[in-house]
Amino acid sequence: MKRRFHQLVMLIGLGLYSFPTVAQYQNNPGSNHGNKFEQLGTLLSDPNVYRTASGAPGHQYWQQKADYVIDVEVDDENQRVIGAETITYTNNSPDPLNYLWIQLDENEHKADAENKKFDESSLGERVTTRQLQQLIGDDKDLGVKILKVADGAGKALQYTINYTMMRVELPAILKPGAKFVLQIDWQYNISDRTTEGGRGGYEYFAEDGNYLYTIAQWYPRMAVYSDFQGWQNKQFTGRGEFALAFGDFKVNITVPADHVVGATGECRNYANVLTAAQLNRWQQAQQANEPVEVVTLDEAKQAMQGKATAKKTWIYEAKNVRDFAFVTSRRLVWDAMRVKEGIEGNTPMAMSYYGPEAYPLYRPYSTKVVAHTLKVYSKHTIAYPYPVAISVEASNGMEYPMICFNYGRADKDGTYSEATKYGMIGVIIHEVGHNFFPMIVNSDERQWTWMDEGLNTFCQFLAEQEWDKDFPSRRGPAHKIADYMKLPKDQLEPIMTNSENIVQFGPNAYAKPATALNILRETIMGRELFDYAFKEYSQRWAFKHPTPADFFRTMEDASAVDLDWFWRGWFFGIDPVDISLDDVQHFQPMGSLQDAQAEAKTAFENDLNTISRQRNIEEGIDFAVEGDTSLQDFYNKWDRFAIADEDRQAFEQYYESLTTEEKALYDGKYHFYQLSFSNKGGLVMPIFIQWTFADGTKEIDRIPAYIWRKNEHEVTKVFAKTKEVKAILIDPLRETADIDEENNAWPRQHTPTRFELFKQGAGPARGASAGPNPMQRARQQ
Incomplete structure (x- = not known):
């Protein structure tokens, strides 16, 4: 890095230089500006009577309603779901409807399912038996079997099944404001989710011969009909999740008598399905400050030893929810406690269900984490409105209203790693947080995964950091997305991409939007403005169906911060952040005519001081003008740097005319530093400059992103400092997700790559553990 010292009496305007680039969604192609800071314009849908330009629901906003009464039995002998439902569908739209669309998501497991055909496949040198079995295919008789489709009077209706969607023909047009009652009977074989994948299914525990059933996407569900796209009937292929209508549920769940059931909503007949001791413990949990085991570990272990032939029916009700899921098994511990404070107007029950293998982790942590999540999310979004929130250990992760499935099992000896x-x-x-996004703020997951996963991952980061200041959060901090953003362009796509078309699903739909929101909160908007706007969005769209435009507009509407440039770069583009500090120049005004004289003399001598001159002097060359003095004239004897009397007088007169502040410019108080930056990545961001002075002190200047508005490629800016600068660092707190930190420092700082030196050894076998976890090692000492 060059460091040059110049003379100046006044600072002059700076010239800007540019180079051509190609950017997405350019409004001014071929120019060095007028692209990244233009308004989103046609990239957003037009506002209307349903959705306003401010991002709020319009005065004619509407949404459909679907109420369910369901009788379901889980056949533990044959691993089968048998169900019958009555759906009352209310057409709140202004549109007449002549058919309804129903989701049959379990059809994703059928042998001829579309999702088993459209992904690439290949064979390598090492192939598992499971991979080969998947290539061969095996019809396990999975998928939904529809037994009956009828109206409220029991009259059969015509229907057509297209993969995971079923169209039901209505006997007459369903007019705006009218209701239609639909009856469906169905059954399906429950899939082994440990081999088949998917959200719902069973897990078999060979050591005790029992099943854990996580029953989800299990009933024919109404698709969403909305103002912005009509019927949401994009097929379910396993990734893009669910768009669902709100409604009220009454579900009667019949299972073996020794099973424990946890579900969406509130159980209405605990007195009939629990033992007297369990019911008493449930009543204690209503007021408890610590989790109470309603079903104890000993009771779960006892139930695991036998199988009841009798059955019990658990009755659950849930109001204003978009879905319903449940867990059932005889090998479950259940604990619960009341969340008594931290949620305005509500004191829900936090509960957990888990097997013996999860007891060492879930018993001390799970229910308290549920309570913590509800409190933190309620603070940043809306007060949690539901009566319960449940965490189920099921060795996977998936979310539903009031209930979610998670992982967290200890080793056989009861120890666990810190990572676990x-x-x-x-x-x-994360999964409990999904109660807020999308179970309440009900975005269309099939279209925009980031609207629930990204927003939820951001709130997860907030909750993790409020759990423990040293929590090792994987997603949220800006620098942790840099490795993804520096990938080749053919491995990237904008956040605003349909779920099925994303290559790097986790980084794109979870991590990048969460990082972007964290940057907005901490760096662009500030916590106060961001928190107000984010809460406003959550409150506006609670129990409604928002789109990306509603989110973008609300964040600006509630904060008075123009963020179109941010949405354009982070959500609609794939450019990374890479701001380079290319040049630093140090300017200092002359303090007096004597300073000017000395500076000019030094510059003149430096200009003459070539390597040839030095070596000629060292060799004792007999210079002609020194050997023959007659060759010397006036200029050989002239002091070109002497200060003339008239110049001295003129300067002194000028200096005396200055104010005290103006004189300070000449007394050596100020150092001027001209910094040149280039936007190598393409994504415009603020510039944060940390100055380290010669005396060891530091300060940070924060330059808004708008510095790039007239030249999106190169900018130069001058800073006045009262102390000499020793070093400069760009983005010192790693706030911007800069992918190349090597070009952020002056003078350049190169960090060596460290390597580990060790003696060659055989090492553990492939896939084997490298040793005990720290808890195990501590026990061995």
Whole structure:
């Protein structure tokens, strides 16, 4: 890096230089400006009577309603769901409807399912038997079997099944404001989710011969009909999740008598399905400050030893929810406690269900993490409105209203690694947090995964950091997204991409939007403005169906911060952040005519001081003008740097005319530093400059992103400092997700890559543990 000292009496305007680039969604192609800071314009849908330009629901906003009464039995002998439902569908739209669309998501497991055909496949040198079995295919008789489709009077209706969607023909047009009652009977074989994948299913425990059933996407569900797209009937292929209508549920769940059931909503007949001791413990949990085991570990272990032939029916009701899921098994511990404070107007029950293998982790942590999550999310979004929130250990992660499935099992000896502990806490926060996004703020997950996963991952980061200041959060901090953003362009896509088309799903739909929101909060808007706007969005769209435009507009409307440039870069583009500090120049005004004289003399001598001159002097060359003095004239004897009397007098007169502040410019108080930056990544961001002075002190200047508005490629800016600068660092707190930190420092700082030196050894076998976890090692000492 060059460091040059110049003379100046006044600072002059700076010239800006540019180079051409190609950017997405350019409004001014071929120019060095007028692209990244233009308004989003046609990239957003037009406002209307349903959705306003401010991002709020319009005065004619509407949404459909679907109420369910369901009788379901889980056949533990044959691993089968048998169900019958009555749906009351209310057409609140202004549109007449002549058919309804129903989701049959379990059809994703059928042998001829579309999702089993459209992904690439290949064979390598090492192939598992499971991979080969998947290539061969096996019809396990999975998928929904529809037994009956009828109206409220029991009259059969015509229907057509297209993969995971079923169209039901209505006997007459369903007019605006009218209701239609639909009856459906169905059954399906429950899939082994440990081999088949998917959200719902069973897990078999061979050591005790029992099943854990996580029953989800299990009933024919009404698709969403909305003002912005009509019917949401994009097929379910396993990734893009669910768009669902709100409604009220009454569900009667019949299971073996020794099973424990946890579900969406509130159980209405605990007195009939619990023992007297369990019911008493449930009543104690209503007022408890610590989790109470309603079903104890000993009771779960006892139930695991036998199988009841009798059955019990658990009755659950849930109001104003978009879905319903449940867990059932005889190998469950259940604990619960009341969340008594931290949620305005509500004191819900926090509860956990888990098997013996999860007891060492779930018993001390799970229910308290549920309570913590509800409090933190309520602070940043809306007060949690539901009566319960449940965490189920099921060795996976998935979310539904009031209930979610997570992982977190200890080793056989009851110990666990730190990574397992924090991973469990993180996934519980994440899945419980989904109660807010999208279970309440009900975005269309099939279209925009980031609207629930990204927003929820951001709130998860907030909750993790409020759980433990040293929580090792994987997603949220800006620098942790840099490795993803520096990938080749053909491995990237904008956040605003349909779920099915994303290559790097986790980084794109979870991490990048969460990082962007954290940057907005901490760096662009500030916490006060961001928190107000984010809460406003959550409150506006609670129990409604928002779109991305509603979110973008609300964040600006509630904060008075123009963020179109941010949405354009972070959500609609794939450019990374890479701001380079290219040049630093140090300017200092002359303090007097004597300073000017000395500076000019030094510059003149430096100009003459070539390597040839030095070596000629060292060799004792007999210079002609020194050997023959007659060759010397006036200029050989002239002091070109002498200060003339008239110049001295003129300067002194000028100096005396200055104010005290103006004289300070000449007394050596100020150092001027001209910094040149280039936007190598393409994504415009603020510039944060940390100055380290010669005396060791530091300060930070924060330059808004708008510095790039007239030249999106190169900018130069001058800073006045009262102390000499020793070093400069760009983005010192790693706030911007800069992908190349090597070009952020002056003078350049190169960090060596460290390597580990060790003696060659055989090492553990592939896939084997490298040793005990720290808890195990501590026990061995």
